[in-house]
Amino acid sequence: MILVFAEVIENEVQDITYELVALAKQLGDYKVVVVGADPKDIDGDVIQIDGILHPYHYKVAEKLFEEYNPDAMLFANAPFGMDLAPQLAGKLNLPLITNVVRLENGERFKATSLTYGGRVLVDLEVDKPAIFVVNRGCYEPVRGTPNVEKLSLAVEDGTELLRVIKPEEAGVDISKADVVVSVGRGAVDSLELAEELAELLNGVIAGSRPVIDQGLLPKTRQVGRSGKTVTGKLYLALGISGATEHVEGVKAKNVIAVNVDKEAPIFRVANVGVVADVNELLPVLIDKIKEAKGKR
Secondary structure, three states, X not given: OEEEEOOEEOOEEOOHHHHHHHHHHHHOOEEEEEEOOOOOOOOEEEEEEEOOOOOOOHHHHHHHHHHHOOOEEEXXXXXXXXXXXXXXXXXXXXXXXXXXXXXXXXXXXXEEEEEHHHOEEEEEEEOOOEEEEEOOOOOOOOOOOEEEEEXXXXXXXXXXXXXXXXXXXXXXXXXXOOEXXXXXXXXXXXXXXXXXXXXXXXXXXXXXXXHHHOOOOOHHHEEOOOOEOEOOOEEEEEOOOOOHHHHOOEOOOEEEEEEOOOOOHHHHOOOXXXXXXXXXXXXXHHHHHHHHHOOO
């Protein structure tokens, strides 16, 4: 049996939870643990836990492990999951595999994990039980109707959640956008054109770390390991070289890259690559889209 721990922030189940459910369905029987939130749209058996102040508590997970004796526990590579999984692995003396992009169930678990900043894929085999922290964008989200079992757990050890520090608000969440137009160093001179293109495509504007570091876009628009992961239908990379830190955050279904350097690493993850000067291409592309939409 597999225990899935929902990623819950401020009493809301986060989208990556539905990706964990998709993986769990492939592995076998599973239950989803939801602490302090409404488990709506979660497909399958749900253990809904009330009676504690916040979900960042390894003792809750420890009690559930003792109760259900699962073969595996799945966490999201997100704030809650990355906080809880290492604590739990240490307390229970269980193997912990992070940055998981693929997982198979057999006599032993076979996992594929990203290492060295995403440069290397490592295949691992571990005995049961084990704990896995799964990356966003590796499984298609699954939603359905929950079968809820309510459970109250009292945990008292002096731990108290004082407050939640929220990131700067930018009006949109690029991780949830269907279309993301992202600019890198090679497109900073055409940022306004890139924003116009994003608007024409009903998308949002984003950027690589150098663009954010220059203050041209807010931190919440950063794509990459130290920013957000985009998982929508289209990611348009304009003048982005494709450093490992950046491409770790690119999980869109379709990636189109435009760069003047034909050897740019971004082309390795692109479905379509265009070798061109972004600053020359953008005006032409915008005109063609306007013409197709009858806006000229």
